[in-house]
Structure formats: structure tokens, C-alpha cells
Amino acid sequence: GNSVTQMEGPVTLSEEAFLTINCTYTATGYPSLFWYVQYPGEGLQLLLKATKADDKGSNKGFEATYRKETTSFHLEKGSVQVSDSAVYFCALFSNAGKSTFGDGTTLTVKP
Amino acid sequence: EPEVTQTPSHQVTQMGQEVILRCVPISNHLYFYWYRQILGQKVEFLVSFYNNEISEKSEIFDDQFSVERPDGSNFTLKIRSTKLEDSAMYFCASRVGETQYFGPGTRLLVL
Numbered sequence: 001g002n003s004v005t006q007m008e009g010p011v012t013l014s015e016e017a018f019l020t021i022n023c024t025y026t027a028t029g030y031p032s033l034f035w036y037v038q039y040p041g042e043g044l045q046l047l048l049k050a051t052k053a054d055d056k057g058s059n060k061g062f063e064a065t066y067r068k069e070t071t072s073f074h075l076e077k078g079s080v081q082v083s084d085s086a087v088y089f090c091a092l093f094s095n096a097g098k099s100t101f102g103d104g105t106t107l108t109v110k111p
Numbered sequence: 112e113p114e115v116t117q118t119p120s121h122q123v124t125q126m127g128q129e130v131i132l133r134c135v136p137i138s139n140h141l142y143f144y145w146y147r148q149i150l151g152q153k154v155e156f157l158v159s160f161y162n163n164e165i166s167e168k169s170e171i172f173d174d175q176f177s178v179e180r181p182d183g184s185n186f187t188l189k190i191r192s193t194k195l196e197d198s199a200m201y202f203c204a205s206r207v208g209e210t211q212y213f214g215p216g217t218r219l220l221v222l
Binding site: 034036043044045091098099102 | 142144146152153154155156159161166167200202204209210211212213214215216
């Protein structure tokens with residue numbers, strides 16, 4: 001079956017540091033890939049997406065590139081802010097018509 | 112921007128009681144979903160719904176669970192006889208294309 005593996009957290013960074021959260025996937029066919037963000041006490045917000053190989057999704061300074069050769073979709077941001085503190089979920093949406101999520105990575109950004 | 116809404120935001124119930132969680136999907140979407148997230152764990156697929164019938168369900172979605180689209184706007188998840196382990200955040204989602212949009216969730220606590 002499909003699966004998503006995220007780097008283990010939690011991740012703690014200082015403000016303005018560079019962020020990478022690794023995500024790799026296993027899937028049949030050609031899934032679409034997503035990053036969702038969950039702020040404390042809130043629901044899942046779509047952060048960015050990529051629907052085919054070599055696509056780059058970007059939003060709010062975050063970026064991720066769909067790498068089919070390495071089955072990866074790593075999330076990056078050049079300069080994090082305290083307000084980026086949240087849980088980040090990598091997910092794939094497959095032809096089967098449902099999403100498979102990673103375990104989530106908790107990011108804490110300190111001033 | 113249209114969004115998925117869910118009610119109630121929080122629900123506390125006694126073990127063995129029935130609960131109904133409500134969702135209003137985005138109006139032009141045709142595919143609907145329920146997911147759940149036990150505290151501190153990953154988001155898990157429960158069920159997908161299309162054309163007034165279940166299209167797929169997970170092993171979690173046993174006979175205690177049911178879904179319904181009682182009118183043109185609402186989409187409900189019913190748990191017939193709640194168990195302690197049903198305590199979780201329940202997310203509704205709707206989809207157009209390959210992108211799912213999630214509601215803010217209902218936090219269910221079974222005592």
C-alpha cells in the first residue's frame with residue numbers, strides 16, 4: 001500500500017534559520033503530493049502541493065519539489081519565523097482517491 | 112474563499128452514547144471524506160463518499176460508523192455506540208480534482 005515517511009521531530013530552530021523537513025513516499029501510479037500545516041488547536045491547512053514530477057509547490061516562503069527519481073517531497077524555507085511554529089504533515093493523494101499522511105513533524109521556532 | 116465547515120468544534124460524550132458529527136463541504140465539490148487524528152498521532156483515513164454512496168472505507172470504519180448526506184449541503188458521520196478509543200479529532204474534507212480541503216475538525220472526547 002501507499003506510505004509516507006517524514007523525518008522524525010521535533011525540530012527546534014532559531015528565527016531566520018533555514019528549514020528542511022524531509023519527506024519520502026511509496027506509492028503505485030502517480031500520486032499528487034501535499035504539505036499541510038496544523039497550528040496549535042486548529043485544523044489542517046493546505047500549505048502547498050505538486051501534482052507531477054519536477055513540479056515545485058510554493059507558498060508563504062515554503063517550497064517543495066516533486067522528485068520522482070528519489071520519491072521525495074522535502075519541505076524547505078529559507079528563513080523561518082516564530083509564527084511558523086506548527087506541525088507539518090506530508091501527504092500523498094493517490095489514484096485510489098484518498099490521502100495518506102506522514103506522522104507529522106513538530107517545528108518550534110525560537111526568537 | 113469557500114471553506115469546509117464542521118460542527119460542533121468540541122463534543123464530550125459518555126461511552127456507549129451515539130454522536131453525530133456534521134460537516135458542510137464546499138458547494139461544488141463531489142467527493143467527501145472523513146479522517147481522524149488521535150492525539151499526537153497521524154491523520155488516518157476513515158471513509159470516502161461519492162454519488163451518495165461509500166466509495167471506500169478503512170478497517171477502522173466498522174459497523175459502529177455510518178455516513179450520510181441527508182440533504183444537498185450536509186455530510187454527517189455517526190458513531191452509534193462510542194468507545195473510549197473513539198476519542199480523537201475528526202476531520203471532514205471535500206475534493207475537486209486532486210486537492211482535498213479540510214475542515215477545522217471536531218474534537219470528540221469519550222468519557
